[in-house]
Amino acid sequence: MKKLSATSKAYLVFVFAVLYAPILYLIFYSFNSGGNMNNFESFTLEHYQAVFEDSRLIVILINTVIVALLSGLIATVIGTLGAIGIVSIKDKKMRNTILSLNNVLIVSPDVVIGASFLILFTMIGVKLGFASVLVSHVAFSVPIVVLMVLPKLLEMNTSLIDAARDLGATKRDILTRVILPYISPGIFAGFFMALTYSLDDFAVTFFVTGNGFSTLSVEIYSMARAGISLTVNAISGLVFAITVLVVIGYYFINQKAKSATSEGQR
Amino acid sequence: MRDLLQATIAIIIVCVLLFVAAGQMQSKGSTGSKDTLTIFNWGEYIDTDLIKKFEKETGINVIYETFDSNEAMLTKIQQGGSAYDVAVPSEYTVESMKEDNLLIPLDHTLIPNMKNVNEDFLNLSFDPNNEFSLPYFWGTVGIVYNPNLIEDHLTFESWDDLWDESLKRKVFLVDGSREVIGMGLNTIGESLNVKDDTILRQATNKLITLSPNIKAIIGDEITPLMINNEASVALTWSGQAADMLSENEELNYAVPEEGSNLWFDNMVIPKTSKNVEGAHKFINFMLDPENAAQNADYVGYSTPNEAAWAIMDPEVITDERFYPDNELRDKLEVYENLGLEWLGKYNEYFLEFKMSLK
DSSP: OOOOOHHHHHHHHHHHHHHHHHHHHHHHHTTBTTSSSSSOOOBOOHHHHHHHHOHHHHHHHHHHHHHHHHHHHHHHHHHHHHHHHHHHOOOHHHHHHHHHHHHHHHHSOHHHHHHHHHHHHHHTTOOSSHHHHHHHHHHHHHHHHHHHHHHHHHHSOHHHHHHHHHTTOOHHHIIIIIIHHHHHHHHHHHHHHHHHHHHHOOHHHHHHOBTTBOOHHHHHHHHGGGOOOHHHHHHHHHHHHHHHHHHHHHHHHHHHHHHHHHHHHO | OHHHHHHHHHHHHHHHHHHHHHHHHHHHHSOSOSOEEEEEEETTOSOHHHHHHHHHHHOOEEEEEEESOHHHHHHHHHHOSSOOSEEOOBHHHHHHHHHTTOBOOOOGGGOGGGGGBOGGGSSOTTSGGGSSEEEEEEEEEEEEEOGGGSOTTOOOSSGGGGGOGGGTTOEEEESOHHHHHHHHHHHTTOOTTOOOHHHHHHHHHHHHTTGGGEEEEESTTHHHHHHTTOOOEEEEEHHHHHHHHHHOTTOEEEOOTTOOEEEEEEEEOBTTOSOHHHHHHHHHHHTSHHHHHHHHHHHOSBOOBHHHHHHSOHHHHTOTTTSOOHHHHTTOEEOOOOHHHHHHHHHHHHHHHHHHOO
16 A cells, blocks of 8 residues: 555544544543542542443443344345345346336435334334334334445356356346345445444434333433433443444454455455 | 454344343342333433432432433323333323323322422322322523513513513523413413413414524523524523523523423333332332432422422522522412313414414
8 A cells, every 4th residue: 555645644543533533522421429520539430330230231232233233234235135125137227127116215314214114003003112113123223224235236247147047047046146146345345334324313213212111222212301411421431342343253254254264265 | 255254243243242241230230139120211411420320229220211201201101111119290291190090199108208398299180199100300481581681670570670671582481382481471471281272372372572682492492592692681490590500600590480381200100010019119219308309419300299398408599599489489370280271272372383483
């Protein structure tokens, strides 16, 4: 890689400082014994202790992660198949129409989606709770996955499929052995996008939670009305730490897999 | 393909493990009984130890959910889909819920602790005879100020202090038509519930003369501004003021002598309730003097529970800023439901006032 000039380096540092400063500030005060974010008194772990003692908060945290993982997974399956379907449409006009419909869902405001889901669920008599939250998260994640997978599909050379067919591959073989492996980077990217969308969604979730099921964003929002307590800082700090660990873990697994395949090729 | 499958299986395994963990956490917290009670309350509005105590005492499993505004709560209850047993709306919302037939009348024989509530807070216009609601917390509308940032002679014993010339561009108002127009009405000695165009016009004109002093009309953002000494004077609710005072000891709160608004958050049982008996038990539990005192101590708002006052820290109870004496309390007025037409007019006058700001 070409060496960065001093200005680009400074710019990079500035951008990262802006991005990380609020998070670090928040985590810093989660260790404050003073009980507020005005002045730092002394180091304490009491806010973290409070998080672990509050089993309700832990359950909400676990719920948030389950919904994110499951909705990400389901949305990825639906979205990937949807993207393959869209690409296979030969009629250009039709294909563009479907793509536009997909994009409309991405740009439409969350409040509108949330309110319409609330109306739908109560109309057909679905009890609000885990299922309603999961379904709506899947719904707003699918268009994102489609958009992430599509470029990979378009970049794929169709002669690959023709070649496979010539060699006697069945439709299923073509899907699982040619298309899916080729577009898997797009699929992973789609999954992670869906995961983050689900983790931080407030507006849609707010409308469709109920019967004791809640996610972190909704809970923190109603906690914040009475002034943000440092427990919120502590739990945010924990979530941030877990995210960093997962990213580092993912990186190492990738490195290992890469070196393993390159060794195998040799 | 293999890594896709592996990833899928890994995700599913993680989900199952988390499910088991969440299930275990929940069963550890619960009493194992199938009797459940769903409570819908404002965020950070209860000492969670009280929920555990209630579960232990009654064997009922509590599901606790929170909301952030009356309107949000009302929407969820109106839409159905979720069975709330106890909710805590403010007085004007109690009135509209009553009108929309969303509430179950309280059986007073199941709530003997009702006797602990101070008489001043019972049988009020929004719910005569407390047929549907009992008070949870109460407060006033008043002025939070930072004595270090303003002139000494201002103590806000009168609303007129807001008009003081030294407060140029220093006053923050909450963004609520009834609070702000109400302040205008208070300064000209009128009721907060008037339905008279000429009086409302007078109040608005009076407010317009305040405009040189006004810095902004905002919502919850006032709290951090006041705490961080970035703002000097704000019209707000006593509950919010109590939060600010606990974070920044320099601040002070005053309810002007001319009178002001008296607000309530009340416990009610929505029509959606599936455990009416348990809901009564919970309301009775919260009105127990010891529990009410513990809750008021934790939340920091004023409790209407007279029996609780006896066991609370005397310093808190004698703090006239948050427990005003009878003389001032007589001047406080509860908002009545104005009806759509007049509520619209209040909003119009408020809008006119906002547009007059420069």
